[in-house]
Each structure stands twice: as C-alpha cells, then as structure tokens.
Amino acid sequence: ESISSGDSTPEQAAASADGVSRRHFIAAAGAGAGAVALGAALRPAAAQAAEPAAPAAEAASGMGGVPGAPGPEVKTGDRLTSNQGVRISDDQNTLRAGTRGPSLLEDGLFREKMMHFDHERIPERVVHARGAGAHGSFRLHTSLAQFTRAKVLTDTGVTTPVFVRFSTVNGSRGSADTARDARGFATKFYTSEGVWDLVGNNIPVFFIQDAIKFPDLVHSFKPEPNVEIPQASTAHDTFYDFISLTPESAHMLMWTTSDRGIPRSYRMMEGFGIHTFRLVNSSGDSTFVKFHWKPRLSVRSLVWDEAQKLAGVDPDFHRRDLADAINAGAYPQWDLGVQLLAEKDTGKVGFDVLDATKLWPEETVPVQLVGTMTLNRNPQNYFTETEQVAFHTGHVVPGIDFSDDPLLQGRNFSYLDTQLNRFSGPNFSQLPINQPHSPVNNFQQDGFMRYANRPGRINYEPNSLPGGEAHESSAAQGGFVSYAEPVGGTKVRARSDTFSDHFSQATLFFQSMTEPEKQHIIQALQFELGKVTVKAVQQRMLGLLANIDTRLVTEVAGYLSLPVPSGSPNTAIGTSDALSQEKTAKPSARTRKVAVLVGDGVTAADVAAIGKALHAAGGAAVVVGPHVGPVTAQGGTVTATATYLTSKSVQFDAVFVPGGTAGLVSNGDAVHFVEEAFKHDKAVGAVGTGTAVLRAALGGAAAGAAGVVTGASASAVARDFVAAVAAHRHWSRSTGAISA
Numbered sequence: 001e002s003i004s005s006g007d008s009t010p011e012q013a014a015a016s017a018d019g020v021s022r023r024h025f026i027a028a029a030g031a032g033a034g035a036v037a038l039g040a041a042l043r044p045a046a047a048q049a050a051e052p053a054a055p056a057a058e059a060a061s062g063m064g065g066v067p068g069a070p071g072p073e074v075k076t077g078d079r080l081t082s083n084q085g086v087r088i089s090d091d092q093n094t095l096r097a098g099t100r101g102p103s104l105l106e107d108g109l110f111r112e113k114m115m116h117f118d119h120e121r122i123p124e125r126v127v128h129a130r131g132a133g134a135h136g137s138f139r140l141h142t143s144l145a146q147f148t149r150a151k152v153l154t155d156t157g158v159t160t161p162v163f164v165r166f167s168t169v170n171g172s173r174g175s176a177d178t179a180r181d182a183r184g185f186a187t188k189f190y191t192s193e194g195v196w197d198l199v200g201n202n203i204p205v206f207f208i209q210d211a212i213k214f215p216d217l218v219h220s221f222k223p224e225p226n227v228e229i230p231q232a233s234t235a236h237d238t239f240y241d242f243i244s245l246t247p248e249s250a251h252m253l254m255w256t257t258s259d260r261g262i263p264r265s266y267r268m269m270e271g272f273g274i275h276t277f278r279l280v281n282s283s284g285d286s287t288f289v290k291f292h293w294k295p296r297l298s299v300r301s302l303v304w305d306e307a308q309k310l311a312g313v314d315p316d317f318h319r320r321d322l323a324d325a326i327n328a329g330a331y332p333q334w335d336l337g338v339q340l341l342a343e344k345d346t347g348k349v350g351f352d353v354l355d356a357t358k359l360w361p362e363e364t365v366p367v368q369l370v371g372t373m374t375l376n377r378n379p380q381n382y383f384t385e386t387e388q389v390a391f392h393t394g395h396v397v398p399g400i401d402f403s404d405d406p407l408l409q410g411r412n413f414s415y416l417d418t419q420l421n422r423f424s425g426p427n428f429s430q431l432p433i434n435q436p437h438s439p440v441n442n443f444q445q446d447g448f449m450r451y452a453n454r455p456g457r458i459n460y461e462p463n464s465l466p467g468g469e470a471h472e473s474s475a476a477q478g479g480f481v482s483y484a485e486p487v488g489g490t491k492v493r494a495r496s497d498t499f500s501d502h503f504s505q506a507t508l509f510f511q512s513m514t515e516p517e518k519q520h521i522i523q524a525l526q527f528e529l530g531k532v533t534v535k536a537v538q539q540r541m542l543g544l545l546a547n548i549d550t551r552l553v554t555e556v557a558g559y560l561s562l563p564v565p566s567g568s569p570n571t572a573i574g575t576s577d578a579l580s581q582e583k584t585a586k587p588s589a590r591t592r593k594v595a596v597l598v599g600d601g602v603t604a605a606d607v608a609a610i611g612k613a614l615h616a617a618g619g620a621a622v623v624v625g626p627h628v629g630p631v632t633a634q635g636g637t638v639t640a641t642a643t644y645l646t647s648k649s650v651q652f653d654a655v656f657v658p659g660g661t662a663g664l665v666s667n668g669d670a671v672h673f674v675e676e677a678f679k680h681d682k683a684v685g686a687v688g689t690g691t692a693v694l695r696a697a698l699g700g701a702a703a704g705a706a707g708v709v710t711g712a713s714a715s716a717v718a719r720d721f722v723a724a725v726a727a728h729r730h731w732s733r734s735t736g737a738i739s740a
C-alpha cells in the first residue's frame with residue numbers, strides 16, 4: 001500500500017488503514033480534543049459583533065490527528081472560550097470586589113488561564129535543545145530490493161512524507177544558531193510500514209565509542225555547573241579537560257573545529273546516520289550500511305568571526321534561513337546515499353565497522369544515491385511540531401536493523417527514556433507530529449495525556465471475544481523480525497582492541513583539507529585552546545594534536561607559547577577528497593542573498609540590473625538604505641527594504657555598491673559593511689561612483705583582489721559579480737592561499 005504526501009486528512013489515513021486501531025484512535029480524537037475550539041483570541045472588535053458560528057460546526061475542525069497539520073484553525077467569527085467551551089465576556093480584567101478591590105478566588109477563568117500559562121514549558125532536550133524543523137517528502141529512484149525489504153527503500157513509485165529537525169547540540173533552547181558545534185539532522189519518515197527515524201548529525205563520526213561516556217561528554221561541553229558559563233561553546237576548561245583525557249575524540253574534534261562546525265545554512269549541510277546499520281532483505285540476508293544525506297546546494301560554511309557576530313545580530317540565522325527559503329519556494333533538497341558493505345568485506349575499510357569514531361572513506365566504499373528528499377512546508381506551530389517531535393534510533397521498519405555498535409545500542413535505550421522526561425509519560429506517539437501514517441493497533445492504554453484508547457472491553461491478547469482483532473504478522477506479512485545475528489561471548493566491560501587506533505582518521509581528515517580549510521582548523525583550535533585557562537589541559541591537548549599532524553600542533557603550540565610535544569602521526573594514511581567541502585562544492589548563486597547598498601542619488605538602473613542578474617541565477621538582492629522605503633534615485637525608483645540600522649554584512653553572502661553613491665563614503669555603517677564583507681572573503685562589487693565606497697573601506701587592498709568586481713555599470717559587471725557570488729568565498733584574501 002502506498003501512502004500519499006503529508007496532505008492526507010485523518011479521515012483518509014483512517015480509511016486507508018485496514019486494522020481497527022487507527023480508525024478508533026482518530027474517531028476518539030475527533031470527538032474529544034476536536035470539540036475544543038481554541039484560539040481566535042486576537043480578533044478585531046468588529047468580528048466580536050459578528051454572528052457566532054454554531055458550536056456544533058466548530059467541533060468538526062480543531063485538533064484532528066493529522067501529522068503536519070496540527071492545531072486548531074483560527075476562524076474569523078470564532079468566539080473566545082475557556083477550555084471548557086464556555087464563552088468569555090471579558091478577557092481584559094480579573095474578577096474583583098469593586099473596580100479597585102482585591103481579586104476573587106472565585107475567578108475560574110483567570111485561574112484556568114494562569115494555571116495553563118504556568119505549565120507552558122516542558123523540559124528542553126538535554127542535548128539538541130535548539131532546533132528548527134520542516135515538512136517534506138522523500139522519493140526513492142533506485143530500489144535497494146536486493147539488500148532490504150523496507151518499502152521506503154524499495155518502492156520507487158512511492159512518496160514518503162518526512163519531518164526533519166535540524167539542531168545544534170550544546171546550547172539551550174534560546175541559544176544562538178551559529179555556535180561552533182555539530183548539527184543534528186534528524187529525519188522522521190512516515191512510511192507505509194511504520195515510522196523510521198534516521199537520527200543523524202552533519203558530521204559522520206562521534207566523540208566517543210561507548211554510550212556510557214555520553215553523560216560525561218555532555219556535562220563537559222555544557223556550561224560549567226558552578227557558574228553556568230559559557231553558553232553554547234566548547235571553548236572552556238572542562239570540555240578540553242575531558243577531550244584531552246579521551247583520545248578517541250580526536251577524529252570528531254577535527255570535524256567540529258573545521259568549517260563543518262559553522263554551517264552557512266542547514267540547507268548546505270551533509271547528514272550522516274553515523275553508525276553502521278544493517279539492511280535485511282526478504283531472504284533474511286544482512287548487509288552493513290551507512291546512510292548519507294548530500295545537499296544539492298553543496299556543503300558551505302560561515303567564517304568564525306562572522307558566526308560569532310551573527311550570534312548577536314541574528315541568533316535565529318539558521319532557523320530564519322530555512323523558513324525563508326521554504327516560504328520563497330526555494331525548497332532545499334538532499335540526495336539519500338548509502339554505503340553498502342557485505343559482512344565478509346568489513347576488513348576493506350581498515351577499521352572496525354562497529355566503531356562510531358570511524359568513517360568509511362568514499363573512495364573505498366562509494367556512496368550510491370538512491371532517492372531525494374525535498375523540504376517544502378514550514379511548521380504551522382513551532383511547539384506542536386518542532387518541539388514535540390520525538391525521535392528514536394529504535395524506530396526502524398522491517399528491513400532496517402541495528403549493528404552491535406555500542407554507541408548505537410546505548411542510543412536505543414536513551415531516546416525512549418528521554419521522551420518520558422520530556423512528555424511526562426509514554427503517550428508522545430499519539431501527538432500528531434509523532435503519529436505513524438500507517439495503522440496502529442495494540443492493547444497499550446492509559447497514562448498521562450492518553451487521548452485515544454480502544455473502544456470495547458478487550459484490552460489484552462490473546463483474546464477470542466469480539467472487538468479484539470490484532471494479529472501478529474510473519475515477515476512475509478510485513479512483521480518486523482530481528483536479524484538472526486548469532487551472538488555469544490563472555491560478559492565483560494571491555495572494548496575490542498580493534499577500537500584502539502584513535503588518530504589515523506583524524507590525520508586522514510586534516511590531510512584531506514585544502515590550505516584554507518587547514519588554516520581554519522588551526523585558527524579554531526587556537527581560539528578554543530586560547531580560552532582554556534589550565535596550562536596542563538592545554539599541554540595534554542597539544543599531546544593529542546601531535547599525533548594528528550605536526551604542522552597543526554606546531555602552529556597551535558606556537559600560539560599558546562608552549563613547547564611542541566612529539567607525536568607520531570600516521571601520515572601514510574593519505575587523503576580522501578570526499579572529506580573536503582572545498583574540493584566537492586559546486587559553484588552556485590542559488591538562494592544567495594546580496595546586500596545592495598544605496599543612498600540618495602543612487603543610479604536606479606544599476607540596482608535594477610544587479611537585482612535582475614542575481615534573480616536569474618536563483619539568488620536575491622536586498623536593498624539596504626538609510627531608511628525604509630523609497631530613496632531619491634537617479635533615473636527611476638529605488639525602495640529600501642532594509643537599513644544600515646537593521647542590517648549588517650554578516651547577514652548577507654555578498655555586497656554590491658551601485659553608482660551614484662559617492663555620498664556613502666561619509667556613512668560609517670556603509671563603509672564598515674563593505675570592509676567586513678571583504679574581511680570575510682565574500683564577493684564585493686562596486687560600479688561607477690560606488691567605487692569610492694570601496695576605496696574608503698579598503699584603500700588599496702581592493703585593487704585586483706579575488707572576488708572584487710568593479711566597472712562602469714552593473715550591467716557591465718553583472719556576469720562577473722554573479723560568478724564571484726557563486727564561488728561562495730575568496731579565501732586567497734585572508735589566507736594567501738588559493739582554494740582548490
């Protein structure tokens with residue numbers, strides 16, 4: 001049975017279900033929660049006088065169980081009511097004894113409203129608290145039927161609805177998006193055979209090999225517990241104390257201190273399932289698999305100075321970027337890739353496939369692209385969807401199974417446990433965003449916030465009385481049958497010796513970088529360890545870096561004025577081009593945002609020409625002026641939508657100064673705009689008298705520098721400027737090196 005994209009109604013979903021349960025659940029939801037018409041609080045006074053909608057009609061809308069379309073509809077003319085459905089006559093004043101008298105305990109409306117408000121917060125996620133989500137769909141183009149029986153990976157005709165939540169790991173829910181960190185990339189596939197959660201990150205390896213170290217790792221990177229400092233930053237003593245004593249973290253440290261730790265956009269990140277999973281086919285044969293998401297827009301990053309400034313200028317930078325792109329119809333896309341490895345071939349990768357601190361080089365095990373995910377719908381309500389979505393590595397469907405990776409095994413315990421804490425009970429799977437789109441039928445019942453139980457008297461199994469239909473399914477009937485992996489061994493607390501090479505792949509990663517990428521890692525470690533106050537910790541960290549790369553440790557030690565310890569990096573490991581975002585990125589100006597700086601007297605034709613050229617390349621121009629609205633322009637109209645007060649260069653991918661703007665040389669904000677964009681290696685364009693602004697900002701530095709485009713008019717330079725934007729950054733300016 002195929003399922004359509006996320007626009008099916010609960011009734012359709014129920015009708016397609018051949019079991020009893022989903023229909024029952026939905027029916028209960030419709031009659032129960034759906035009867036409560038909420039919202040409509042902020043309506044114009046005129047609407048208050050309108051004829052009320054019949055309460056019976058309202059009952060049909062409301063909180064139906066549709067994943068992706070939760071929450072009540074707010075309709076003009078709806079009446080403000082209490083949670084008990086009683087219409088409210090005055091929502092502005094508490095009930096009191098006289099207009100100047102004390103409030104009365106009798107005021108049930110006030111008490112209900114305040115009680116609910118007092119309980120609005122649920123515990124934030126202990127990690128990955130800060131996130132942004134979107135709906136979309138996944139379409140398979142290449143069947144993996146030879147390896148798996150999972151329909152989501154074999155039915156090429158089917159579109160599977162998905163919900164994705166991106167996140168940072170370290171910071172709390174209100175922290176800035178652009179902190180240096182790994183990013184979560186969690187995908188919920190609502191497949192016809194149940195929910196499959198691929199709970200991944202934008203980095204293909206992890207800090208630790210065994211889940212029992214996770215609480216220690218997380219405590220060490222979170223704010224230090226005595227003063228709760230610093231927020232969303234690893235640059236402090238306790239993190240590097242832990243890392244320096246945990247050499248298995250060396251490989252992931254290379255990734256987090258690389259440009260991957262500061263993505264330009266969620267839309268420009270790879271995603272990785274990290275662990276080795278299994279695919280199991282209809283004959284019961286297993287193949288090891290690693291999952292990859294490859295972004296159509298390439299992997300692109302910010303620079304560190306920019307990321308830090310954005311944390312103040314626009315802490316919602318990534319969240320906004322995702323929502324804006326989807327609103328504009330520029331739907332982000334990723335290709336799903338798989339690396340497949342037969343159990344007998346595990347020797348090929350040179351590392352234990354159960355070790356989550358290791359990747360399989362793509363040159364050894366190629367990534368095969370099998371389908372495409374498109375995110376095309378923003379949540380209607382952040383809390384209902386993005387906050388309440390509950391992922392779990394244990395949510396797999398028949399044909400997808402686990403390996404014995406001890407990190408994955410630990411996660412399979414942790415995610416259910418954490419949901420109990422977040423939702424105060426076991427019924428989170430009934431929340432609309434978490435409901436499978438396939439039938440649910442079992443005898444679980446009750447608990448906090450249960451809103452749909454089976455009707456009738458049968459709540460056990462086996463049973464023979466009417467109303468208790470719920471049959472087990474064999475593998476052939478679509479039942480989940482665990483892979484029959486032979487297991488045996490002595491009960492021990494110990495790791496396999498095959499987990500003990502902690503440095504070779506860290507070296508592989510560093511060696512695979514282009515020169516600018518290497519410099520960024522060195523500078524990031526100088527920053528991070530420069531914030532460490534305990535010399536012994538810095539020294540131990542240098543000892544770790546010495547085993548990764550000699551130049552790396554030399555430059556970081558030099559910065560810290562500490563001696564360079566000796567090490568023995570495995571330089572013979574070579575390189576893997578697939579690890580470098582600079583080597584793999586394709587130039588594109590798509591969805592890039594360019595600031596066009598204007599002032600009175602600006603040449604309208606230049607503004608129009610650059611806007612048109614960017615638009616044609618899939619990018620966008622934003623006119624930044626001294627005030628919002630029309631500015632005095634030569635030869636036409638120019639309207640500013642942003643100003644020097646509301647906009648900073650870090651919010652844009654590039655900057656362009658049209659002609660007629662020589663007056664801007666006395667505008668410090670405009671001059672700084674250009675200077676900062678140049679410093680961040682972005683494309684900078686200036687034409688006509690606008691080049692005076694360039695000179696004021698950069699003096700002689702601009703002449704001939706990479707990515708700086710000047711000319712007589714915008715139409716003369718448009719093509720070169722768009723190409724400079726598409727290149728993303730012009731590293732030779734800050735690093736002296738040409739990128740690949």
Ligand code: HDE
Nearest residue numbers: 125128165184185186200201206211214274410414415418
């Ligand atoms: Fe998680 N992780 N994790 N993690 N993780 C959580 O689950 C955990 C790990 C990842 O957007 C928690 O619902 C353990 C690796 C993402 O809702 C928690 C271990 C990877 C998200 C948890 C790991 C991840 C989480 C916190 C070590 C990449 C956010 C709230 C064994 C493959 C999902 C929650 C979302 C969230 C536990 C390691 C990815 C506590 C014990 C490796 C993307 O259950």
